Amino acid sequence: MSLIRKYEIMILLTEEFNDSELKTWVFNYAKNLRKFSVCDISVISRGKHNLAYSINNKTKGNYIQLNFSSMPKYINNFANTLKLDSNVLRFLVLNK
Numbered sequence: 001m002s003l004i005r006k007y008e009i010m011i012l013l014t015e016e017f018n019d020s021e022l023k024t025w026v027f028n029y030a031k032n033l034r035k036f037s038v039c040d041i042s043v044i045s046r047g048k049h050n051l052a053y054s055i056n057n058k059t060k061g062n063y064i065q066l067n068f069s070s071m072p073k074y075i076n077n078f079a080n081t082l083k084l085d086s087n088v089l090r091f092l093v094l095n096k
Contacts, residue, residue: 003071003072004039004069004070004071005069005070005071005072005095005096006040006067006068006069006095006096007067007068007069007070007075007093007094007095007096008065008066008067008093008094008096009065009066009068009078009082009091009092009093009094010063010064010065010091010092010094011063011064011065011066011082011088011090011091012051012055012061012062012063012088012089012090012091013025013061013062013063013064013087013088013089014058014061014062014087014089015048015058015060015061015062016087017062017087022045022062022064025087026043026045026064026066029066029081030043030066032081033066033068033070033078036070036071036074036077036078037070037071038068038069038070038074039068039069039070040067040068040069041066041067041068042066042067042068043064043065043066044064044065044066044067045062045063045064045065046062046063046064046065047062047063048060048061048062048063049061049063055089055090056089058089061089067096075093078093079091079093
């Protein structure tokens with residue numbers, strides 16, 4: 001039985017992205033999610049904000065929210081992809 005659950009990923013990216021680069025990065029990541037038969041993908045840009053404390057000597061970051069449905073066995077693959085990306089300062093995966 002394949003159980004599909006809803007997830008939310010909050011991603012904090014470096015501030016170096018302009019709007020078009022940010023859209024390209026998110027589109028490519030969403031395309032990678034599609035490889036794992038993810039459905040109902042929605043992307044919300046939460047904007048650029050000052051950080052409460054510096055992370056890797058960065059004081060600002062772009063917040064991205066991804067909502068999608070997937071099987072639980074693929075979540076570690078998503079997290080590993082984000083860990084390897086140098087543009088990602090932090091991320092959090094939530095089970096909705």
